[in-house]
Amino acid sequence: MEDDAPFEKIAISGPTLASLIQRSISSPCDIDGLLFGHVTRVTHSSLSDDSPSPSSSELLIPTITSLISSSHTLSFYDPLGRLHLPSLRRLLPPTTAPCTKLLGFFIARRNTPLRPSMREFALSRSLLSQTLTLDPKDPLFSLLSPSSPPSVFLLLSSSPSSLSFHTHEYRAFQLRRISGDPALEPRSLDVINIGPAFHSQYSAFSANSPFPWLPVPTEEGGEGEKGRESSNCMKRVAKEQQQRGLDACSQGFEVGRLSRLMGSDAANYTAEMEDLYGKMLGKLESLARAVEKSSAKILEQENRNIKLRWKVAGSD
Incomplete structure (x- = not known):
């Protein structure tokens, strides 16, 4: 065989x-x-110089x-x-x-x-x-x-x-x-x-999620052409952030205040950021409580529907 x-x-x-x-x-x-x-x-196919007739x-x-x-x-x-x-x-x-x-x-x-x-x-x-x-x-x-x-x-x-x-x-x-x-x-x-063999496909991927531009504040006494340009840029970026609804989420921490975290004075504003995170956690906690209450109401309504169906089935 x-x-x-x-x-x-x-x-x-x-x-x-x-x-x-x-x-x-x-x-x-x-x-x-x-x-x-x-x-x-x-x-x-095996093709070589030594064999006149290649085999496959x-x-x-x-x-x-x-x-x-x-x-x-x-x-x-x-x-x-x-x-x-x-x-x-x-x-x-x-x-x-x-x-x-x-x-x-x-x-x-x-x-x-x-x-x-x-x-x-x-x-x-x-x-x-x-x-x-x-x-x-x-x-x-x-x-x-x-x-x-x-x-x-x-x-x-x-x-x-x-x-x-x-x-x-x-x-x-x-x-x-x-x-x-x-x-x-x-x-x-x-x-x-x-x-x-497929690593090249993953390495060719590039994410497209740019961060907002944070201008560096000018030094004291640096008013002039550069100061006005920086001020205009800050206003434009602040307006864009406001249109996207980011200012509402950050509770008043507009780009001008966030830009202070990018210099030597960043240590002075850590308390403000901690306060911001605390408020965000408070919102998440209140949202979780609201979801819990709504879930309890839904479960209560489902139990009522089950009892009502049992009553209808019993009367039939």
């Missing part, structure tokens, strides 16, 4: 991996599910783009790792994209090593063998790729720590026939749009 071609790597999108990790840690127990995506063919090889790269997770394990197989086709059909979505194919399955468990168990190996073999013998009229047949049957297995493990953080580990495998015997071989998992 001819050996299966190995995958060069297994790719997964960043949002899909994040969704998978979030579902695994939010579940109270271990979970499993199905992996969907597409398979890309990559051709590598074709490799497959499965890319995981979506998943379906259950709330527990043994959702589409039995404890012995045998695939249950009716449960698998019930787990599938009603409609999928035409290019979406069933790539394999995943299992997320906790505080366990990243090694496939005997049941997971048996499930990989059962999933591959039973899908290869499906009737073309079966609804599952449209989700299979002729060139790449479902042979991807993704194993996740999470371990909570006492320091309020979690450690997440994952490993990808390919079920591949070697000398006629199937085996789960580890493959590298390439997370798309995360990593050093």
